[in-house]
Every structure is written in C-alpha cells, then in structure tokens.
Amino acid sequence: MVKAPNFKYLPEASSDTMANCPIEITTGEFRGIVYRYGKISLKELEDGGLDVTMDIEIIKATENFDQNTKEFTNAVGEIFSQIVEDGIEQEPVDLEDDVHQD
Numbered sequence: 001m002v003k004a005p006n007f008k009y010l011p012e013a014s015s016d017t018m019a020n021c022p023i024e025i026t027t028g029e030f031r032g033i034v035y036r037y038g039k040i041s042l043k044e045l046e047d048g049g050l051d052v053t054m055d056i057e058i059i060k061a062t063e064n065f066d067q068n069t070k071e072f073t074n075a076v077g078e079i080f081s082q083i084v085e086d087g088i089e090q091e092p093v094d095l096e097d098d099v100h101q102d
Contacts, residue, residue: 004078005030022059023079030075034060035067037080054080 005028011021024034038055045051056076058067066072 004082005075007079007082010034024060025075025079028075030072032060032062033058033065033072035076037076040080052077052080 006026007023008026009021010024020036022034022036025031036057036059038057040052040054043051043053054076056067058065061067
C-alpha cells in the first residue's frame, strides 16, 4: 500500500466545516497542488472489491501539471483513504444524511 503524501486543509471563509474544503499537498511530487473533492461514487464489485470514482477540482497547480496521471490519481486516492480513516477514528459518521441517488 502506498503512503499518502502529507496534506493540510485550507478552510474557506464561507464554510464553517471541513467538508469540501480545499486540500493542499505539502510533500512529494505534487507538493503545492491545491484541490478539492467533488462527487465521489462507490460501487461494490462482484469480487467483493470496491470501485471508487471521484471528481477532483484543481484550484492551484503548476503550469504543466496533468491531473490525469496514474500517480496523481493514486495520491489523491490515498489522501481520501487517510481522511476517511482519520474520521472513523475520531467519531462515528452517519452516512444516511449524505447519500445521493442518481
């Protein structure tokens, strides 16, 4: 398993929660990239695995940055996993309030 790069939240003045706030990657190849998660979809696979699809909004990046690389996709996926793990350790989350039907 790949370790998530270090990151920090950049709370927006218009929001009093951490939900959907920008995230800055502070170490590694993508240091300085600022992004936020958009829609995240989870689909259970027949083999019991989980397919995760997420929309990423890039807020700040270098001029030649390509968000469609496997390395960046893996990095933001690992950060997402770390955020979920940290949230589970802190307090239970009621996902019923955030379920969206397409």
